[in-house]
Amino acid sequence: MIPGEDGAKRAVSGQLVKVLTHRRDDRGMTLEGFASRCVRRGEVHELVTTDHTEAAAGARIDRVGFLGFVEIGCGGVIDRGDEVWAGGGRVGTVLGFDACHFPNHYNILITVPEPLTGPQLGLAPEAEVRFEQRAEERSPGASMNPRINLAELEPAAYQAMVGLEQYLASSPLPAPLRELVKLRASQLNGCSFCVELHRHQAGNGGETDERLSSLVRWRASPCFSAAERAALALTEAATRLGTEGVPDAVWDEAAAHFDDRQLAALVMTVATVNAWNRIAVSTGLVAKPAGGFREHTEPQGTHLT
Structure with a gap:
């Protein structure tokens, strides 16, 4: 440029x-x-x-x-x-x-x-x-706002999504792992807003730059535990949903590391972030500068998940 x-x-x-x-x-x-x-x-x-x-x-x-x-x-x-x-x-x-x-x-x-x-x-x-x-x-005139504001147009639906986030925040799945799952699903879906958001939140939660940079190639990286690898494999399978769906081997490996309640929370984390990804990509939401993410309490149609 x-x-x-x-x-x-x-x-x-x-x-x-x-x-x-x-x-x-x-x-x-x-x-x-x-x-x-x-x-x-x-x-x-x-x-x-x-x-x-x-x-x-x-x-x-x-x-x-x-x-x-x-x-x-x-x-x-x-x-x-x-x-x-x-x-x-x-x-x-x-x-x-x-x-x-x-x-x-x-x-x-x-x-x-x-x-x-x-x-x-x-x-x-x-x-x-x-x-x-x-x-x-991008040029200064380029829009940094979504095409539509879901929080204003459909507040009940938006608050339902916020409710899912409130459930996840109190779920038995550890917060650092939730952020890794959200970041990996967002990478797979090409949601630039959510990628920047969850990288920002993971860093604030103590994740290292090395682990965050290695997430896209987690299979070849020594930075992740066996439990994290199992969760990431399930995240990828459930996000991509190929002809096999979620293979038994992927599910069984996750079940070897997490109890049923944690598995339920993991499934809901993947489902929720995929929904946010599709909302952000469909409405044209783009990443804000570092530190510029808004809280849920501001009805602007963005999310801090």
């Missing part, structure tokens, strides 16, 4: 068509001089993660992890600094482009703390990929 020239833009989105599984420490990619690229519907480009941060033209990129190939479904402009989301989780930000395979495709380089592969992020073919402008770079 060029300050003073670039305004708001729509997101570029697509689907993963092939997952890649390897890393290299000597790849030798070369960063192109341009900071943005126009991409068209139907094009296929490669997603590559790196811990390099140098954005100068000609910079050599060696340490990389390969995520896969994305087919663009909604074209547009990808800029350096755009946030990259894949499979519902935030991956990192666009560093730039390598053209060693052009005109077949570009390598879209994504800055991350440590190079990651597709399996490490739990990616699979058909996973949604999005390139979104960072909230702070």
